[in-house]
Amino acid sequence: MPGRRHEIPERRAVLQKNFYFLARRFVAGETIGSAIEAVRALNAAGMSATLDFLGEDVFERDAAIRTRDVYLEMLDSIRAGGIDSNVSVKLTAIGLRIDENLAYDNLKSIMDHAAANADPFVRIDMEGSAVLEATLRVFDRAFAASKNVGPVLQAYLKRTAADVDRAIAIGARVRLCKGAYNEPPDIAYKDMPDIRVNYLKLAHKLLEQGVYPGIATHDRRLIAAIKQFVAERHIANDRFEFQMLYGCRPRVQREIVAQGYRLRIYVPFGTHWAGYFYRRVLERRENALFALSSIFSR
Numbered sequence: 250m251p252g253r254r255h256e257i258p259e260r261r262a263v264l265q266k267n268f269y270f271l272a273r274r275f276v277a278g279e280t281i282g283s284a285i286e287a288v289r290a291l292n293a294a295g296m297s298a299t300l301d302f303l304g305e306d307v308f309e310r311d312a313a314i315r316t317r318d319v320y321l322e323m324l325d326s327i328r329a330g331g332i333d334s335n336v337s338v339k340l341t342a343i344g345l346r347i348d349e350n351l352a353y354d355n356l357k358s359i360m361d362h363a364a365a366n367a368d369p370f371v372r373i374d375m376e377g378s379a380v381l382e383a384t385l386r387v388f389d390r391a392f393a394a395s396k397n398v399g400p401v402l403q404a405y406l407k408r409t410a411a412d413v414d415r416a417i418a419i420g421a422r423v424r425l426c427k428g429a430y431n432e433p434p435d436i437a438y439k440d441m442p443d444i445r446v447n448y449l450k451l452a453h454k455l456l457e458q459g460v461y462p463g464i465a466t467h468d469r470r471l472i473a474a475i476k477q478f479v480a481e482r483h484i485a486n487d488r489f490e491f492q493m494l495y496g497c498r499p500r501v502q503r504e505i506v507a508q509g510y511r512l513r514i515y516v517p518f519g520t521h522w523a524g525y526f527y528r529r530v531l532e533r534r535e536n537a538l539f540a541l542s543s544i545f546s547r
């Protein structure tokens with residue numbers, strides 16, 4: 250039901266409530282209703298969206314089912330509200346750490362429900378490397394059932410070149426990002442220049458051979474290089490989309506739309522914003538400053 254608050258244990262709720270003012274730049278409210286309104290505003294500015302119900306690492310079956318049900322509600326609200334949005338889901342929020350089959354069943358319910366929407370696509374967010382293999386296994390099963398599902402691949406991982414080749418071979422829609430988790434150097438590039446080089450290499454391949462890739466980054470250098478590449482190769486603007494996070498670099502977001510590119514905004518909502526917010530702050534000093542500046546502009 251739009252407008253309903255999704256409850257969390259009391260002590261954590263108090264903590265989260267008191268610090269929410271810090272995160273609110275990056276989170277579109279606590280309810281489905283507030284997220285739908287945020288998407289409506291983005292749509293009016295020429296951007297599409299993907300909605301994410303915040304939460305991860307669920308260890309109780311009931312909680313995983315509740316999260317699935319929120320996704321079903323979200324999909325109904327997207328349809329009823331006539332907004333341009335699909336959904337993104339973290340498999341550990343719908344049971345991956347409990348039982349892979351549970352995560353698959355929940356994902357399949359979400360996909361079946363999404364099939365009735367104007368945009369039936371379901372994006373599987375990628376989490377830490379500990380759950381990467383399981384995430385891709387669940388993706389494979391889901392993709393065998395419907396093509397309206399796609400993984401996120403992370404350019405900081407050394408294995409991702411092979412995962413990109415495989416996604417291209419099976420025709421899966423990939424979102425490419427740098428990666429947001431702290432991974433060890435034996436499996437991940439740790440220096441930003443190396444990550445950028447790998448990102449561009451993988452993005453070029455996806456743009457030339459992949460199916461409608463999502464180029465997810467706020468990195469001006471990468472964005473400029475991608476624009477140059479698609480112009481040189483005559484890759485039409487409807488063959489891919491840029492993707493950015495809600496509240497991150499709004500000026501760049503508007504610029505991209507004004508230049509005629511497609512842009513999808515990742516819109517997270519809900520009360521479990523802490524993990525998401527910490528990742529944004531840890532990766533960029535600017536994000537912490539933005540959050541703090543909101544204290545003075547309240």
Ligand SMILES: Cc1cc2nc3c(=O)[nH]c(=O)nc-3n(C[C@H](O)[C@H](O)[C@H](O)COP(=O)(O)OP(=O)(O)OC[C@H]3O[C@@H](n4cnc5c(N)ncnc54)[C@H](O)[C@@H]3O)c2cc1C
Nearest residue numbers: 374375401426427428429465466467468492493494497515
């Ligand atoms: C749509 C989307 C979905 C994502 N999904 C996933 C996922 O499923 N799994 C995952 O691991 N990660 C995901 N990420 C996060 C991603 O992996 C990166 O951690 C994150 O995007 C930061 O890297 P970046 O390429 O955007 O640029 P950064 O390296 O953060 O920044 C590059 C440049 O942008 C500037 N900048 C960045 N943010 C701001 C800001 N708020 N204001 C001003 N300047 C700023 C910096 O100054 C820097 O020069 C996603 C990101 C996006 C955009």
